[in-house]
Amino acid sequence: MFDHDPDVELVRLAQAGDSRAFEAIVVKYQRRIARLIARYLKSADDVEDAVQEVFLRVYRSLNTFRGDSLFYTWLFRVATNVALRQLERQPSDVLLGDDDPEERIVGFEPGITDAAQPERTAMAEQIAETVQAALSRLLPHLAEALMLYEVENKSYAEIAQMLEIPLGTVRTWIYRARESIAKRLDPILRSQRSERW
């Protein structure tokens, strides 16, 4: 496997039958997979069904993953194949037109702008506002480390080099940033916590 694959150990454990490791993988990637599939399918129900299908296929074929690519590259390839196959069965779901693809995606984000799920839409907006507000209150160096990792897709090592700090400091800053934001999110997520993994 790729030495730098951040999922290598979770995948190895999941391949050995540790369901907790696989569940961690699901939690880690389900939103990104849903966003990818929402580029192809119209309804939130179809997207969710396809996301379930993706993880079911990955679960069943996990032992065929040999680490020739990053795990998430393999996962995204499976997701694209599932979405395309579902499109073949439901050709009316093909999204064609000259409009902005990003606008089309937003319209089909599961739960975000689905008129049938106004509560989820409101919750998503509240989460986004809370995270942005908490981010603005962070010490600047904590916010910078978190943004470099999450948004700029930099590795811990790259962040350490860019900010000229030890690697251990990077992991501590990112953790402190997350924890500070999480404390602001706790009250609004508490109501649904019992339903989450």
Added chain:
Amino acid sequence: MSLKASRLLDGDLRPEDVPATLDGMESHSDERDRFTIYRLIGDTLRGNSTPDDGYSKRIFDRIRRETSGK
């Protein structure tokens, strides 16, 4: 402990520490919640703040349903 949840999310833990961290998350729901909230924060910063709202659980339920007995 939440530091380990943060490091697990980023693939930063030593391999030998991952099973113990999963044990901790299994036995302490607060730790499990931290893992999901940290992921939600990252996804929100990338523009997707959709609450989990049972989404992950429904995935696990389907996997269990369709692979049971195998």
